Each structure stands twice: as C-alpha cells, then as structure tokens.
Amino acid sequence: MRLLVELRAPEAVPALITTLERRLRPHDPYRRVALACVDGLGTLGDDRAAPVLNEALAHPALAEAAVRALARIPGQR
Numbered sequence: 001m002r003l004l005v006e007l008r009a010p011e012a013v014p015a016l017i018t019t020l021e022r023r024l025r026p027h028d029p030y031r032r033v034a035l036a037c038v039d040g041l042g043t044l045g046d047d048r049a050a051p052v053l054n055e056a057l058a059h060p061a062l063a064e065a066a067v068r069a070l071a072r073i074p075g076q077r
Contacts (some may be wrong), residue, residue, distance in 0.1 A: 001058055005040040013046045020052050024059060031061050042069025050076055 004012035016037045023034035038056055041049035042065070050073055056066035070076040 002036070002040070005043050008044065010044070010046065012040065012047075013044055013048055016040050016044075017049055019053050020056065023054055034059075035036055035065055038065040038069050042072045045072045045074065047073055047075065049073065 004015070020034055020037035020041070020062070023030055023037065028034065038053065041053060050070065053066045053070050053073075053076075056062040056069075059066075
C-alpha cells in the first residue's frame with residue numbers, strides 16, 4: 001500500500017477506500033491498517049476518499065488523521 005501511495009498511483013485509491021471501510025468496524029484489531037489508509041488517502045488527495053474519511057471522523061483513534069487527510073483534498077474542510 002505504501003509503495004502505491006509513494007508512487008502517487010491513482011489505482012491505490014479504490015484499494016485504500018475498500019480497506020478502510022472494512023477497518024471501520026467497532027473494536028477492529030487492525031487500527032494501524034486503518035490509520036495507514038487514512039494517511040495514504042490524505043497524501044493522494046483524491047476526492048473519491050472524502051466519504052470514507054468523513055466516516056473515519058467518528059472513530060477516536062482515526063479522527064485527527066482524518067481531519068488532516070480531508071484538509072488535503074481540494075474542496076474539503
């Protein structure tokens with residue numbers, strides 16, 4: 001995942017979105033994976049990520065990173 005983000009590969013966005021959606025379940029043991037997805041989506045700055053990043057705002061462990069990620073997407077707050 002990180003390599004695709006580092007290469008700024010647009011095909012990484014759907015994979016990151018799907019993975020993050022799966023990690024937003026309550027008590028998910030893979031919070032680090034979710035955080036990596038949030039950070040990666042913010043780095044890529046693709047507006048397709050906005051809905052799932054907004055969902056991530058409700059998760060205390062992800063909220064701060066989600067705010068930063070949304071700020072990197074043009075037209076988001």
